[in-house]
Amino acid sequence: MREHYHVQLGTLADMCDEAATALDKTTRALLDSDLRLAEETITDDIKIDDIRAGVEEQAFALLALQAPVATDLRIVVSAIHAAGDIERMGDLALHIARAARRRHPQPVLPDDITPYFAKMGRIGVALARKAGEVIRSRDLAAAAELETDDDAMDALHQHMFTVLMAPHWTHSVAAAVDATLLARYYERYADHAVAVARHTIYLITGQMPSPLAS
Amino acid sequence: MREHYHVQLGTLADMCDEAATALDKTTRALLDSDLRLAEETITDDIKIDDIRAGVEEQAFALLALQAPVATDLRIVVSAIHAAGDIERMGDLALHIARAARRRHPQPVLPDDITPYFAKMGRIGVALARKAGEVIRSRDLAAAAELETDDDAMDALHQHMFTVLMAPHWTHSVAAAVDATLLARYYERYADHAVAVARHTIYLITGQMPSPLAS
Numbered sequence: 001m002r003e004h005y006h007v008q009l010g011t012l013a014d015m016c017d018e019a020a021t022a023l024d025k026t027t028r029a030l031l032d033s034d035l036r037l038a039e040e041t042i043t044d045d046i047k048i049d050d051i052r053a054g055v056e057e058q059a060f061a062l063l064a065l066q067a068p069v070a071t072d073l074r075i076v077v078s079a080i081h082a083a084g085d086i087e088r089m090g091d092l093a094l095h096i097a098r099a100a101r102r103r104h105p106q107p108v109l110p111d112d113i114t115p116y117f118a119k120m121g122r123i124g125v126a127l128a129r130k131a132g133e134v135i136r137s138r139d140l141a142a143a144a145e146l147e148t149d150d151d152a153m154d155a156l157h158q159h160m161f162t163v164l165m166a167p168h169w170t171h172s173v174a175a176a177v178d179a180t181l182l183a184r185y186y187e188r189y190a191d192h193a194v195a196v197a198r199h200t201i202y203l204i205t206g207q208m209p210s211p212l213a214s
Numbered sequence: 215m216r217e218h219y220h221v222q223l224g225t226l227a228d229m230c231d232e233a234a235t236a237l238d239k240t241t242r243a244l245l246d247s248d249l250r251l252a253e254e255t256i257t258d259d260i261k262i263d264d265i266r267a268g269v270e271e272q273a274f275a276l277l278a279l280q281a282p283v284a285t286d287l288r289i290v291v292s293a294i295h296a297a298g299d300i301e302r303m304g305d306l307a308l309h310i311a312r313a314a315r316r317r318h319p320q321p322v323l324p325d326d327i328t329p330y331f332a333k334m335g336r337i338g339v340a341l342a343r344k345a346g347e348v349i350r351s352r353d354l355a356a357a358a359e360l361e362t363d364d365d366a367m368d369a370l371h372q373h374m375f376t377v378l379m380a381p382h383w384t385h386s387v388a389a390a391v392d393a394t395l396l397a398r399y400y401e402r403y404a405d406h407a408v409a410v411a412r413h414t415i416y417l418i419t420g421q422m423p424s425p426l427a428s
Contacts, residue, residue, distance in 0.1 A: 060291060067281035077274060080294060165388040174379040176387045180394045 004066070005075040008058055009135055012079055015051045015086045016132030016196065020125045022048065022093035023189060027121030029100040030182070031114050033107045041097035048090035055083040071203070078203040082135070085192040085199070089128060092189045099182060108178050110171045113163060116156055120186040123153045127193035134200050144209070146197035153190040157183050218280070219289045222272055223349055226293055229265045229300045230346030230410065234339045236262065236307035237403060241335030243314040244396070245328050247321045255311035262304035269297040285417075292417040296349070299406040299413070303342060306403045313396060322392050324385045327377060330370055334400040337367045341407035348414050358423070360411035367404040371397050 022041050029037035059076045062068060068076055099108050109117060127149055134143040160183040163169070164176045202208045236255050243251035273290045276282060282290055313322050323331060341363055348357040374397040377383070378390045416422045 060287070063277060063291070064283050064287055069278050073274070073278055077277070077294065080291070081298070084295070084298070161391065164391050165386075169387050172379075173383050173387055173390045176391055177375065177378050177394045180391045181398065184395065184398065 002072065004058075004062055005068070005072050008055065008062075008079050009075065011051060011055055011058075012082050012086065012196075013132040013135040015048060015055070015083065016128050016135065016193075018044075018048050018051065019086050019089040019093065019193075020128035020132070022090050023096075023121060023128060024125045026093045026096040026100070027117065027125075029097055030108060031118055031121075033100065033104055035101060035104045038097040038100040038104070041093055042101070045090050045094045048087055052083045052087040055079055059083075074203045074206060078199040082196045082199045085195045086131075089189050089192045092185045092192075095185050096182060099178060103178070108175075108182065110175050110179075113160070113179060116160055116163070117182065117186070120153060120156050120183065123149070123156070124186055124189045124193070127153070127190050131193045131196040131200075134197050138200065138204050140201060140204055143197040143201045143204075146194045147209075150190050150194045153187055157187040216286065218272070218276055219282070219286050222269065222276070222293050223289065225265060225269055225272075226296050226300065226410075227346040227349040229262060229269070229297065230342050230349065230407075232258075232262050232265065233300050233303040233307065233407075234342035234346070236304050237310075237335060237338045237342060240307045240310040240314070241331065241339075243311055244322060245332055245335075247314065247318055249315060249318045252311040252314040252318070255307055256315070259304050259308045262301055266297045266301040269293055273297075288417045288420060292413040296410045296413045299409045300345075303403050303406045306399045306406075309399050310396060313392060317392070322389075322396065324389050324393075327374070327393060330374055330377070331396065331400070334367060334370050334397065337363070337370070338400055338403045338407070341367070341404050345407045345410040345414075348411050352414065352418050354415060354418055357411040357415045357418075360408050361423075364404050364408045367401055371401040 022044060025037050025044075026041040028034060029041060059080050062072075062076050066072070102108075107114075127146060130142065130146060130149065133139075134146070160179065164179055169176065198209055236258060239251050239258075240255040242248060243255060273294050276286075276290050280286070316322075321328075341360060344356065344360055344363065347353075348360070374393065378393055383390065412423055
């Protein structure tokens with residue numbers, strides 16, 4: 001019986017890898033104005049949605065048929081939560097891809113701010129991969145690290161506003177609006193990866209770590 | 215035994231009302247640069263967080279002790295999802311309040327775009343209240359209506375971008391950045407209210423309505 005629960009965790013970990021791949025692709029689409037990669041991210045999002053639907057169905061079946069308790073029950077409840085977060089990570093990657101497609105063949109972002117987005121992309125991908133590893137290893141220390149890793153994303157996100165609002169911003173208002181939303185998508189993506197790690201901590205310890213700043 | 219499940223639904227409906235009140239307050243704080251109302255929204259968010267924690271705990275206890283099946287199980291699973299959505303609605307109201315506080319005593323928004331936000335506020339509050347009613351009444355037709363009601367929010371959100379990106383935008387880039395994020399918070403708030411209605415549809419019918427555009 002316990003095997004079902006391990007399978008479910010494996011699926012979630014794979015789902016994190018899919019979300020990491022989506023963010024990696026969409027970041028390249030954004031930075032290189034690559035329409036093919038943008039389209040690919042948009043099409044592939046359905047895969048992540050399907051995995052989520054599968055996780056939900058399996059969770060429901062396990063609850064109904066096995067009536068799990070203790071750790072097994074925590075696995076199922078955490079899986080329901082984590083699958084929701086990872087699906088949202090996919091959606092956010094999709095939003096970035098849509099922005100790239102909407103402005104194609106023009107780049108969405110002015111050249112001087114692309115390095116920030118390259119960095120946000122790298123941090124986001126690393127967070128998603130680490131969330132997947134944490135689900136596989138159930139390594140508490142590594143799970144707790146995601147919260148600190150996310151500080152780098154928050155710092156970049158804050159810094160973007162300083163850049164956008166500075167009097168020497170020489171680009172259009174439209175470019176600032178696009179950059180604002182894109183930075184927000186990356187920041188939220190990272191928040192959801194941290195949430196996945198928090199659900200994993202709950203799964204292992206039975207305790208939710210202290211509340212996230214909302 | 216079924217009483218527990220009804221209590222849980224009642225709590226969720228009340229939680230929707232709290233989220234509606236939060237959005238109403240924060241919208242007034244935003245439009246009137248009212249620091250007291252902004253502070254109140256920020257302080258009160260903990261109430262919504264606490265209700266969510268209570269719903270989660272109760273859901274876990276019901277799953278572990280009662281091993282519900284069929285409708286009862288759907289109530290518990292839906293409650294877990296809906297509580298997450300409503301908590302997020304509270305967080306988004308909080309973000310709006312923080313923006314109002316950050317710029318105080320200056321208004322966050324230029325006068326000419328405040329009517330859009332007044333309207334987004336009204337639509338958001340109405341959606342949250344309707345989501346609460348739908349949980350109480352389990353009225354399928356009303357639940358399905360939220361999706362259509364949300365179209366008005368999406369249209370306003372889209373229109374905001376047209377306004378912000380128009381060549382005759384005469385305000386600062388900073389004001390456009392603030393307005394972009396605020397409009398996004400309202401739009402996401404509405405999406406979560408729709409999600410609550412969708413979980414209610416699932417609870418009643420056992421079927422999730424066709425996927426939301428992500």
